[in-house]
Amino acid sequence: MHFSDWIKQPWPWYIAGPLIGLMVPLLHISGNKTFGISSSLRHICAACLPANIPFFQYNWRKEIWNLFFVAGIALGGLIAASLLSNHQPIIVNPTLVKELHRYGVNNHDGLVPAELFNWQSLITVRGFILMVAGGFLVGFGTRYAGGCTSGHSIMGLSNLQWPSLIATCCFMAGGFIMANLVLPFIMHL
Amino acid sequence: MPVKEIKREEHLQFLQQNTDFEVRSLDGASINESELSHPWWHNLKYAAAGVWFGILLVKSEVMSWFRIQEMFRLQSFHMYGVLGSAVATGIFSVWLIKKINLRTIYGEPIILLPKKFNKGQVYGGLLFGFGWALTGACPGPLFAQIGTGAAVVTAVLLSAITGTWVYGWMADKLPH
Numbered sequence: 001m002h003f004s005d006w007i008k009q010p011w012p013w014y015i016a017g018p019l020i021g022l023m024v025p026l027l028h029i030s031g032n033k034t035f036g037i038s039s040s041l042r043h044i045c046a047a048c049l050p051a052n053i054p055f056f057q058y059n060w061r062k063e064i065w066n067l068f069f070v071a072g073i074a075l076g077g078l079i080a081a082s083l084l085s086n087h088q089p090i091i092v093n094p095t096l097v098k099e100l101h102r103y104g105v106n107n108h109d110g111l112v113p114a115e116l117f118n119w120q121s122l123i124t125v126r127g128f129i130l131m132v133a134g135g136f137l138v139g140f141g142t143r144y145a146g147g148c149t150s151g152h153s154i155m156g157l158s159n160l161q162w163p164s165l166i167a168t169c170c171f172m173a174g175g176f177i178m179a180n181l182v183l184p185f186i187m188h189l
Numbered sequence: 190m191p192v193k194e195i196k197r198e199e200h201l202q203f204l205q206q207n208t209d210f211e212v213r214s215l216d217g218a219s220i221n222e223s224e225l226s227h228p229w230w231h232n233l234k235y236a237a238a239g240v241w242f243g244i245l246l247v248k249s250e251v252m253s254w255f256r257i258q259e260m261f262r263l264q265s266f267h268m269y270g271v272l273g274s275a276v277a278t279g280i281f282s283v284w285l286i287k288k289i290n291l292r293t294i295y296g297e298p299i300i301l302l303p304k305k306f307n308k309g310q311v312y313g314g315l316l317f318g319f320g321w322a323l324t325g326a327c328p329g330p331l332f333a334q335i336g337t338g339a340a341v342v343t344a345v346l347l348s349a350i351t352g353t354w355v356y357g358w359m360a361d362k363l364p365h
Binding site for chain 1: 223225227229231232233234235236237238239240241242243244245246247248249250251252253254255256257258259260261262264265266267268270271272273274275276277278279280282283285286291293294295297299301303304305306307309310311312313314315316317318319320321322323324325326327328329331332333334335336337338339341342344345346347348349350351352353354355356357358360361363
């Protein structure tokens, strides 16, 4: 197999995981930056609409590295999807495929399901809950928790912070509750 | 080349006296900060780090809505393998940084201060968990998904920014 074919396959967890973990020392050594993404949403608020809210009254320009970082992530997504992809659907557990089929989700081509995440479905009840309500909870919840999967689950756990362990357990608990108990009802809407 | 020699004790003092410290202590899992300032283009290296991270998010498939659903239904080891090995690598890296008193490329000491617990990590954590299962994305993947061409995810991102703003607006009324 050519290197170019190999690199275009999905990368196994034991390659990708450690490389993601190395983001932590990479950012520290680059200039004392802690790995974290959700703070960027706060900096965007502080820069665009601080509205005299104390939570947004700080020198966001000092944190601008974080905005460069997330802009890079979007560019990385573009590069990976256009140059490093074999354009094959993601292979998932057949049980999940069967469950999603019952909700009318059969297109596995994209990284997000095209039947659920599109402009038309944004104004349907199901699409609104998945995208708008879901997005709101991501932004509200991460800031309330003081971090996301990167800031708490990877950075915080790497530094053996027990508050981050509690946060991570709550992320997972919330996800389990939503995916198994609530999402089936939403998907039938 | 280090601009000036910064002593470990001095940097620790800087971190603890920092006026932004109270603001930042609500935030992130651990606090460290550089006391040096550089021209803006020094930030390009963080953009490059972001590009690399974005590629990792796509190629590991952790930003796939389908993979997130699998994870929360215990139908695949993949996500647990990625997160687990990332954390293991991170723990080892941070341990090594502390062990050998590693400095940044600017010669500044790397010190990570501990994070205080507050109830927000429970309530906020659960709320974020709900959102993670709905959107199939945490904040990093949102940016990566938009980059891969899923333009509609900009609506999710705007909603997430709104959520952060509403949190900031009512933060002092919430239990912490």
